[in-house]
Amino acid sequence: MESMTQARKSLDKIVEEQIKRWQLDQKKKYKKPIRPVITMSRLPGAGANSIAARLAKELDIDLFDSQIVERIAENSKVSKKIVESLDEQDRSILDEWLQALAEERMWSYEYLQHLTHVVFAIGTHGHALIMGRGASFILPEEVCLRVLVVAPLQTRVDNVIKAYNVPEEEAKKRVLMTEANRIAFIRKYFNKDMLDPLNYDLVLNTKNLNIDAAVNIVKDAFNTRHWYNYSVKK
Numbered sequence: 001m002e003s004m005t006q007a008r009k010s011l012d013k014i015v016e017e018q019i020k021r022w023q024l025d026q027k028k029k030y031k032k033p034i035r036p037v038i039t040m041s042r043l044p045g046a047g048a049n050s051i052a053a054r055l056a057k058e059l060d061i062d063l064f065d066s067q068i069v070e071r072i073a074e075n076s077k078v079s080k081k082i083v084e085s086l087d088e089q090d091r092s093i094l095d096e097w098l099q100a101l102a103e104e105r106m107w108s109y110e111y112l113q114h115l116t117h118v119v120f121a122i123g124t125h126g127h128a129l130i131m132g133r134g135a136s137f138i139l140p141e142e143v144c145l146r147v148l149v150v151a152p153l154q155t156r157v158d159n160v161i162k163a164y165n166v167p168e169e170e171a172k173k174r175v176l177m178t179e180a181n182r183i184a185f186i187r188k189y190f191n192k193d194m195l196d197p198l199n200y201d202l203v204l205n206t207k208n209l210n211i212d213a214a215v216n217i218v219k220d221a222f223n224t225r226h227w228y229n230y231s232v233k234k
Helices: 002-027 048-059 066-074 076-084 088-104 110-125 153-164 168-190 211-224
Strands: 037-042 062-064 128-131 144-150 202-205
Touching: 037 048, 048 062, 048 128, 048 211, 110 128, 110 168, 144 211, 153 168, 202 211
Parallel strands: 037 128, 037 144, 062 128, 144 202
Antiparallel strands: none
């Protein structure tokens, strides 16, 4: 129980520091009109965390893992702070995205409303990589590079054995349970198939791709894509 409380405090501190950075950027009154985001879905054990960490460092963008996004979404006060970190122009962008999404989907889950606001706010600030939590199915395609990281089951099981030093049976159980939960989450909240490659711009199979190769592929796609320009009115 104590470790869980410490973990939450640590996540809250990360969120507070991120909000302060956003507020400092606003004080500089410097706007980048093009602010792309990478959204990364992944099968457990496929190595997505290592890829994401390298990408965030090499592209100099903020990394929001699923725990951080989840913590913000489940805390209404923190969610409010995230939205309040947007300036007037960015709030109008967020409102446009919310309106467009509302036309496609009924808000049947209060959690989904919080999660959508959080992901939209991060996406509006831009220059970020968001791990999981359905971000690939929330943000408009024009502003995000949607990546799915996969690998064969045995490869993923072997990776978990190596990372956590657990028996093969335990590793396989962890992988299959986490995979089932992620697929069910996307199906429940977005009525989508998480493993459908048509839902992504890039699908990386890390069985025969090392981290360097995977990172370079995503960077090339990120740096060469024609991004939506926020400063151009429709």
